[in-house]
Amino acid sequence: MPDNRPAVPRQLARDLLVEAGHRCAISTCRATTLELAHITPWVKTRAHDFDNMIALCPNCHTRFDKGEIDRLSMLQYKAELGSGGARAKIISAYRRLQGALDRWTKSIANLAGAQVLASAPSPDYILQARRECEREAGLTHAAVSDLQSVGDDIIEFLTEFIYDWFVQLASKTVDMEWPDYSESREERNGRLQRLNDALLELHLAVADALGLEFDELPVREEHPPSPQPRPLGAAYQHRRDAANR
Structure with a gap:
């Protein structure tokens, strides 16, 4: 052996x-x-x-x-095979969290846009945007809990930090304090850098939990390309062109 x-x-x-x-x-x-x-x-x-x-x-x-x-x-x-164990659960929960964060980010941006438009939309539109933001916050919290339940202490700490970062952003948006035009570029960049660092560290922690090197785990889930339509046969194409004339 x-x-x-x-x-x-x-x-x-x-x-x-x-x-x-x-x-x-x-x-x-x-x-x-x-x-x-x-x-x-x-x-x-x-x-x-x-x-x-x-x-x-x-x-x-x-x-x-x-x-x-x-x-x-x-x-x-x-x-x-149906029994992939803890590591299969980790990668699944990680991808769900990434998707939830993407959707929550979009809902926060939509709410901010609705509240700062020069021609203000109806109150119902803003209320709907707030409800969507709250819904995505709840889904993200559930995704965080799922990943924390299968990850280690490092994953738990990083997901908590990332979730809290978005909670603060969402809260400021609901209170109409974001976008914050009084914030300097250095402050804004520093705040975003802390988030990016945490997201990178989380990716490293997930890769380590899976027994993978950093470059073996794509940052985003890879989806197969959409199938391309098959080319029309020459005879069918000729009949369709004739019918369109």
């Missing part, structure tokens, strides 16, 4: 194989000859842990070791 690595306990091996249905965990492969792989390498963890291990065929295991399949993808394959 390399690196004086102890054998995987029999019950743990059985649990991992049952989790994957005794097939390669990569859904498009599903080969039946299997090996047990560590998502974060053994040399870093020095432990056999269910949440950090996955059943792969020799080919997929080799591709993973070569970097052809990255660790974030492997975490997703683990989560798709």
Whole structure:
């Protein structure tokens, strides 16, 4: 066994194989000859842990070791098995918090814009904007609680700081104290820098909790590109052009 690595306990091996249905965990492969792989390498963890291990065929295991399949993808394959463990919960909660913060930011900006417009909108419009801001605040608070419940002390501290930062901004907006035109550029930049530093530190803390390097965890969730419409056949295009003439 390399690196004086102890054998995987029999019950743990059985649990991992049952989790994957005794097939390669990569859904498009599903080969039946299997090996047990560590998502974060053994040399870093020095432990056999269910949440950090996955059943792969020799080919997929080799591709993973070569970097052809990255660790974030492997975490997703683990989560798709239905028992991805704490790390799958962390990345899911982190992405939900990012989305909630984005929506709350937009609602705060919409409320500020409604209140400072030269041609003031109706009171109902402002009330609706305030309610939307309050709703997004509540959703963000729930997302913060979810991430704190699965993260460590550092994640808990950083999410609390970020949430409080937005609470202060939202409160000032509701009280019509933001935008604050009396604030100097240095003060504004310093306040924004503290937020940006906390967001960066949170990303680092989440990556560390996942056993990933900083550059292995995209700052934003990657979405596949929208499918492009298939080109029309020449005959159909000719008929459509003729009908439009």
